Amino acid sequence: MNQPTPSSSSPAAKPGEGKPDKSRFMAVNRKIYPRSITGVFTTWRWIFFWAIQSVFYGLCWLPWNGRQAFLFDLTERKFYVFDLIFWPQDVIYLALLLIISAYGLFLFTAIGGRLFCGYACPQTLFTELFLWIEEKIEGPYNVRQKLDQQPMDARKFRLKAAKHGVYLLISLWTGFTFVGYFTPVRTLVHEVMTFSLGPWEIFWIFFYGLATYGNAGFLREQMCLFMCPYARFQSVMFDPDTLVVTYDSERGEPRGPRKKNEDYKTAGKGDCVDCGICVQVCPTGIDIRDGLQYECIGCSACIDACDQVMDKVGYPRGLIRYSTEHALERHWGGKEIAAHLIRPRTLVYGVILALLVGATAWGIATRLPVRVDVIRDRGVMSRETDEGMIENLYRLQIMNVSEETRRYSIAITGLAGADFIGDHVVEIPPAGTLTVPVAIRVPAESGRQGKNLIHFNVTDTADATVAVREKASFLMP
Incomplete structure (x- = not known):
């Protein structure tokens, strides 16, 4: 709560008292130099990094039936996903995908907190990669910190130029790969080599590339702390049984250094030696010992550091660990924690998610390879x-959503x-569309005045089970 500003006439007023504390606002500009760490969770982060990046950078190069396996062709309005071809009329599947993603996020957050942020978020993955590059070029975290404090000289300029040059190459390749999912990537390579890129392709390559360069090269943890909305609304999905990175204050406090071979229990100290390494390795610069904070992205770097x-010092591992609020309060073990991860909230999310995935x-x-x-x-x-x-005129738009040529018969x-005047049998190439003009004629006594219901029956000549029946209105004068 804001405190009232003391009056200048008050005897208790002191110079500077009542003015806003600018240090809180200046903290956002403090550059963080995370210390590199090894361990079980760090290894898992890198496994997820290579798996996700291999899919992103490699999938657009995968050939499939003479084309790109994954291609979102906006010009032709066709989305290719392996053997599947989606058209604008299939927007329901996009809606289902977004709903499934939302419920998946709800479920994983309710169970494991911000595991997505720590292990799969593109911002985290690219920041991790750029920090690794920075360490290889400039040196460990303390060397980098001293380098930034030095005045610019030839050596510093060379190191900074090399680092940012690598950043830009990776960023532009990322932008190129992103555009390669919308323009066939081999066509894109040819356009780059012949300097014939279109204006929109140039825009998106540089836009996505510079966004990657800025986010992972400069903003880094600022994206997680101040721009990402997930950090702000995650609290509504947390409860006392959510698995999060926690510090066991009951075991660790009172913290403090100790001498070698000192009986710290007799000295009244906890297991925490107050080395500060858990803070040094944190990519967002927080102290996990202060409790659960929205800035924590659940990367578990502090767990690996503390375990080492x-x-x-010869103490048991787990001073900082994945646990829950209830587990810490009630001294639960692993089996009890696992049992409480399955609770009404996660069951509801899980059932809804399973139904949505099953329905999709x-x-x-069961989707038919033809649309009319x-x-x-x-x-x-x-x-x-x-x-x-009496004659009515129509146009039939027949879409072959399979990857083989098909022949369809048309009946009324x-x-x-x-009867109708027009093609009674049509042939449509793979993933093709054909517009068929049809003039339907009926005897004047066949229907009543006004609207009459008729049906267009489009059937595959080679497979009678592939048939579509579309209704229309026939107007009688």
């Missing part, structure tokens, strides 16, 4: 022919004596 210190998989598996849209000719509602027949049902 505990090994050196069933919808894709019926469009009435608005220019002529209905007319009477010279033979006394719904009104006695109905």
Whole structure:
């Protein structure tokens, strides 16, 4: 709560008292130099890094049926995902994918906190990569800190130029890869080599590349602390049984250094030797010993660091560990924690997520390889022919969503004596679309005045199970 500013006439008022503390605001500009660490969780982070980056950088190069396996062709309005071809009419699957992603995030956050942030978020992964490059070029964290404090000279300029040059190469390659999912990547390579890139391709390569360069090279933890909305609303998904990185204050306090072979229990000290390494390795610069904080991204670097210190001093591991609020309060072990991860909230999320995934998989598996849209000719509602027949005009848009050429027969049902002028059998190439103009004629006595229901039946000539029945209105004068 804001405190009132003391009056200048008050005897208790002192110079500077009542003014805002600018140090809180200046802290956002403090550069963090995370100390590198090894350990079980660090190894897992790198495993996830290489797995995710291999998929991102490699998937656009994977050939499939003579084309790119993953291609979002906005020009042709076709999305290729291995054997599947999605059209704008399949937007329902995009909606389901977004809902599944949301519920997946809810479920994983309720169970494991910010595991996504620590192990799979692109911001974390690229920052980890850029920090590794920085360490290889400039040196360990303390050397880098001293280097930044030195005035610019030839050596510093050379190191900084080399580092940022590597950053830019990786960033531009990232932008190129991103665009390669929307423009066939081999075509994109040819356009780059021949200097024939389109304006939008140039824009997005540099936009995404510079965003990667800025976010991972400069902003880094600032993205997590001040710009990412997930850090702000994660609290509504946490509860006392959520698995988070925790410091066992009951075991660790009172913290403090100790002499070799000192009986620290007799001296009234806890297991924490107050070495500060847990703070030095934190990519967001927080002290996990202060309790759960929204700045914690759950990367577990502090766990690896603390476990190494505990090994050196001969104390049990786990002073900092993955645990829950209830587990710390009630001194639960691993089996009890695992049992409480399954609770009403996670069960509800899990059931909803399973139903959504099942429904989406069933919808894709049973999706027919043909789509039909019926469009009435608005220019002529209905007319009477010279033979006394009533005629309505339509356009059939038939889409072949498979990767093989198909032949379809077209038939009309719904009104006695109905026939049409147009192609009765059409052939459509793989992933192709064909617009078929159709003029339907019926005897004047076949229907009632006004709208009459008819159906267009489009059937695969080689497989009768592949059939679509679309309704339309036939207008009688």
